[in-house]
Amino acid sequence: QGQLQESGPGLVKPSETLFLTCTVSGGSVRGHYWTWIRQPPGQGLEWIGFINDSGGTHYNPSLQSRALISVDKSKNQFSLRLSSVVTADTGRYYCARLNYYGPLYYMDVWGKGTTVTVSS
Amino acid sequence: ENALTQSPGILSLSPGERATLSCRASHSVSSDYLAWYQQKPGQAPRLLISGASNRATGIPDRFSASGSGTDFTLTISRLEAEDFAVYYCQHYTSSAPRTITFGQGTRLEIK
Numbered sequence: 001q002g003q004l005q006e007s008g009p010g011l012v013k014p015s016e017t018l019f020l021t022c023t024v025s026g027g028s029v030r031g032h033y034w035t036w037i038r039q040p041p042g043q044g045l046e047w048i049g050f051i052n053d054s055g056g057t058h059y060n061p062s063l064q065s066r067a068l069i070s071v072d073k074s075k076n077q078f079s080l081r082l083s084s085v086v087t088a089d090t091g092r093y094y095c096a097r098l099n100y101y102g103p104l105y106y107m108d109v110w111g112k113g114t115t116v117t118v119s120s
Numbered sequence: 121e122n123a124l125t126q127s128p129g130i131l132s133l134s135p136g137e138r139a140t141l142s143c144r145a146s147h148s149v150s151s152d153y154l155a156w157y158q159q160k161p162g163q164a165p166r167l168l169i170s171g172a173s174n175r176a177t178g179i180p181d182r183f184s185a186s187g188s189g190t191d192f193t194l195t196i197s198r199l200e201a202e203d204f205a206v207y208y209c210q211h212y213t214s215s216a217p218r219t220i221t222f223g224q225g226t227r228l229e230i231k
Binding site for chain 2 (some may be wrong): 044045046050054058098104105112113
């Protein structure tokens with residue numbers, strides 16, 4: 001089923017760009033959809049965006065102007081770039097596989113998450 | 121945008137009791153794209169149910185789910201200590217613009 005591992009800086013300054021990477025092990029990044037989700041401290045889950053197996057991307061409308069998801073097949077990774085961060089971007093960031101089986105879509109493999117703090 | 125509203129926000133029950141969690145969509149959705157997740161403190165969410173009623177691999181049969189249209193339910197038949205957690209419903213919109221929406225969660229706590 002594979003495993004996912006997020007990596008990136010734990011601290012980012014306001015107005016800077018956050019860059020996170022998710023490394024896929026035990027499977028290939030090819031042929032799947034991949035997504036990023038975040039969770040502010042003490043709050044619920046918020047979808048950021050996903051990239052499909054053709055490289056097409058879809059984003060939460062509230063983040064679309066600042067988020068960019070890409071895949072690096074040579075490294076078996078996918079990444080999230082979030083520009084112009086503000087303190088409200090602080091939280092736990094998760095990568096996950098958006099799997100599909102027949103007509104069903106669901107997120108079945110998750111990374112453990114990485115904590116990002118936006119602060120000067 | 122299709123919003124998902126979960127109720128109750130907090131559910132206090134004792135081990136051995138039955139838990140019923142609700143997820144209501146603001147517009148009718150396809151059951152194929154409705155999933156449920158469990159999240160324990162300090163952990164990533166875990167897939168419980170896909171397609172509104174299909175248990176994921178390794179999920180005990182005390183977990184069941186049903187629903188269609190705008191109303192979906194997750195039921196835990198006999199609560200065990202490990203079941204106390206936060207539960208989220210989630211929907212994937214297959215038509216443009218493709219989006220993923222989560223409910224705000226139901227916290228299941230020990231009474």
